[in-house]
Each structure stands twice: as C-alpha cells, then as structure tokens.
Amino acid sequence: MSGRNRVIALVAVLLAALIGAGGYVWNVRKSQAETLASAPPVDQGGDLQSLRTQPHIVFRSNALGETYGRVAVVPLSAPNGPRAFTPASCERVYATSADTICLSAQRGLVTTYQSRLLDAGWNEARELPLTGLPSRARLSRDGSLVATTTFVYGDSYANPGQFSTRTVVTRTDGEVVGDIEKFKLVVDGKVITASDKNLWGVTFADDNDRFFATAASGGKTWLVEGSLQARTVTSIRGDVECPSLSPDKTRIAFKKHGDLPAGKWRLAVYNLRTGTEIELAETRSIDDQAEWLDDSTILYGLSHNTDGSASSDVWKVPADGSGKPEVLISDAWSPAVVR
Secondary structure, three states: OOHHHHHHHHHHHHHHHHHHHHHHHHHHHHHHHHHHHOOOOOOEOOOHHHHOOOOEEEEEEOOOOOOOOEEEEEEOOOOOOOEEEEEEEOOEEEEOOOOEEEEEEEOOOOOEEEEEEEOOOOOEEEEEOOOOEEEEEEEOOOOOEEEEEEEOOOOOOOOOOOOOEEEEEEEOOOOEEEEHHHOEEEEOOEEEOOOOOEEEEEEEOOOOOEEEEEEEEOOEEEEEEEEOOOOEEEEEEEOOEEEEEOOOOOEEEEEEOOOOOOOOOEEEEEEOOOOOEEEOOOOOOOOOOOEEEEOOEEEEEEEOOOOOOOOEEEEEEEOOOOOOOEEEEOOEEEEEEEO
C-alpha cells in the first residue's frame, strides 16, 4: 500500500471511530433526556431566602426530572416535604449559613470538574482548585475553611492503598493552605513516607486549625488528627474512614471495614473521650461521609440498589446504636445540616 493510501485508510478509520463515538454519546443523551422527561414532578415549595434564615438541610436532589442534580433546600422541620431548588447543580455539596461548596461535573467527550464556592445568593463567589473526580467536600463551621477530596486517576478505592486521592484545604478567601497528603503523617509514633500514602475525608474542629481525616498506607486505614499550622497528621485509631465530628465535639461518626468483604463498610461512632466504639443499627454497606443531624442522629446517603435507578435517599439512624434506619429525604444525596 502506498503512503497516500495509508493516510486515506487512517483518516477513514479515525472518521469511523469519531462517528461511532458521537453516535453513542447522542444515543445515551437521548435516552437520558427521555427518562428525565417522563419522570413524575417532585414537590417544590418554600422561599430560598427565608429558608436560609431558619434551620435547614442543603442537599443534591436526585429526583428524576428537569431538576435532577440540582441543589435543593428543605426546612429542618419538614425534611421530606416540598423542596426549594437553587440554580446550582453539584455532584457533591456542603453548606454553612453563609457559604456553599459545590463540586460539579461538566460532562462531554472529555468530562471536566469544578470546585466553586457559592455565596448566600447561590451565586459563584470563587473558583477553587480541583483535580480529579469529586468525592468529598466539607466547610468549617464558621465557613472560613473548605476541604475537597478527589480521585486523581479515577481509581477504585474498594481496597485501601489501591487508589490515589488529593485532599486540598483552602481558605474561602482563596488562599490555599495545602494538600494534606504532604503533611507529616505519624502512625503509632512512626513517620510514614510510603508512596502509597493517601488522605481523604476531612472534618474540621472549631478552632480553624485542628481537623480529622482518613489516612491510608499499606492496605490499612487510620483516623488521624491534624494541625493545619503544624502541618502534621497523627493516628488515633485504625480501621476508620470518612470521619465526621459531632456538633458537641465528643464523637466521630465513620465507616469501617471490620471483617466485611472488600468494598463494604459499616457505620460506627467513636467516642473521643472514652475511646469506645459503637456500631450503628444500619447494617447495609454505606459508602458516604456521614453528617450529624444533631448530637443524637446520623445522616448518610444510600443508593437505590433494587430498582436499577441512579438515585439515592438520605437516611437517618440513632448515633447510640439503638433504633433502626429511616428515610429522611427521598431521592437525595450529600446532605448538609445548617443551623
């Protein structure tokens, strides 16, 4: 085959691949649009401005329809009632009374991701650095610090140590505090410098210096306590992922592997004062960073696994191991309780 014919053949192959990929994307989007258009409408209600003046929950609405993926708000007094929709669409959202951190995806042939800080009017106030697939987001209680976790290479984290994360802490004025993976990690008195070191899932204390997070290396995970000023993280106990500090600052809600199969987790609460651990009444596998509804109740997202949909619900369960799980908000994900 001559050189000219080789070029023609290569162009033909590339065109065929491009047309095939474009057709696939078009068909997927057409199918998604038809599914969303045929979905029943979700109850809407409430005024966004007035809702922010009272205790409320901010979350990603996963109800099928035109509002799928939009951030919504409900009063704490009626969490499963009509929801007020904001103009923002986020994969993961977290909020205080003044700010909202929104991790979003711009889908296309090449999907890109953004981290945006939204003001009280749900307008973009600042774009923050973000690398990779959004996973976790937290604001400090006074809204001055934000932490985001992403998967860098899209790796699975079904097994600790087989993925890569970036967890960046930024001040909401735009100053980057740093990637906490670069902080000094001390486990049982020994400094860990292994290349498979990963840290993720930050929850802030109230002094704007201390925080808790997950550290992993060598197939093990630990609850670590860190200092932004000292740039250190130190292990507290093993088998802890995605910690969440209680409003009274005495306990950590988290997910643990225990003796479960790889990729499965169970919710538990660790008492920082007594060193005791309680497994919660939720026995299904939970892959989420829990949120505290109050000092007695834990919230978490759980995907629908029975109807084949991409939706999920926000559930609640007592923090003392008693009771049973109940749905708090249907078709919802990534809750943030704001008082």
